[in-house]
Amino acid sequence: MSEQVLKVTDLTTCYGSISAIKSISFYALDREIVGIVGPNGAGKTTLLESIAGSVQPLEGIIEFLGHRIEHWSVLKRRQLGLMLIPQEANIFPMMSVKKNLEVSVILSDRDKREELISYAYELFPILYERRKQIASTLSGGQQRMLAVGIGIASNARVMLIDEPSIGLAPKLVTKFFETLKKIRDDTKKTIVLSEQNIKVLNIADRLFGLEAGEIRFDERKENLSRDAVKDLYLGSIS
């Protein structure tokens, strides 16, 4: 049993008087891929942003590598090794691909920087081909690759990725997920991703079902039926 690197207890986050997530408890183990699944508006993004510090939770505890971090700034959480790749606006649009990656290694050890950038290029050769291109001129799929590249360059211990597959062509989604799995296997990091795409079942070790801000299930993949996940999206009949 590996250790819990990330642990969230009874987390509630509100926008105004509306609570987006209600008393959520959640954890991620070392080197695990956790999929947070649920329909639109389930609170997936809010959960990830609360963990990363982009939004302030109303109450609850967030522990990361043994530290209580719920009152820490985004920067301090990042320095400890937590990185969120947002769903939108996840690249620096007017910078070249190369510069996007170069600026993202800012917190990594100097002697590891080259290696991290090469690794990002190795995973996504198209980024290397287009390294001189301005990021906003890449296609949607390539921009998504760059966003993950930025995550790799950041060398975070736990990478939170918000809906990486949204808007990608079905064929690309499968490949993209395989790449995420490879990243975990190569780098031995923890990946937490929120997803609406059921293909996440193929790579996740554990799935965490969220609906209307509340937990529906928290199961290892082996124990989970595809139907349970489908019900979450379509609403169960019973």
Add this chain to the structure above:
Amino acid sequence: MGGILSLPVLGVAVIYGITGIPNFAIGVIGVFGGFVTWYFLSYSMGLAIAIGVGVCFIIGWIVQRVLLTPISEMGGDATLFFIITIAVGFVFEGMLRAIFPRPNISLELPRIGTISFAGYSVEGFKIIALLFAIGTLIIIRLMEEHTEVGKSWQATSQNLKLAKLIGIKTTQVFSIASGIGCALACIGAIFWGSLYNLQLSSGWDLGFLGFIVAVVGGIGNIWGGLISALIMGMVMSFSGYLLGGEWQSVILYCIVILVLIIAPKGILGSERSL
């Protein structure tokens, strides 16, 4: 004219380009630094300029760090920033009144004389001011390409949220940008004060003119600002020459309105980038 104008314009562009906050106090802070320079001028010119510019950098840093950045974190909007930075401007104008009880000063810097070409003669200081502005711009560009600090500025200006997420100390970037912007305004004020004179209220002229010129160029767009400063400077000089000084601002602001009707985002567009 355009040469000197280019410095506060550059200051506005650097601050707005990086922080996204319009700081209307920049001109007054710059003139404050001009008065500080004047005060120390009898000791040594270099030292006096360094102190004046240094004071402005520190003021810009502090105003950003303790006031503007926290307000922007709380989600302050443009109107709030307008009122707050105007208030900051009045605070510094009031301090000028209290500390330097003289209505106007002239900075006696060694004159360089006029440079003439193609039948026109231009004051040497104006050329130097323009070269200084262009030099600053090139340095900023080089830093963006080759240094970590420069890349962090650029990243912060393009996507603040992501810049924070990847671990850039955006608060520090904001403070430095504000310090540099105010320091540039101060250098502009020093040139202004040596060519014309500095009054207690000159800061508003310098600041607002800087702002308007920056908006015409495409606010936050440094190249646009520089081009706009040159054009506006020429407009002012020529309208003053042809119609007399009292018509200068009428012509200038009519052109400003016209340009903004045709191109609401300014001459080169207002991509918030450096």
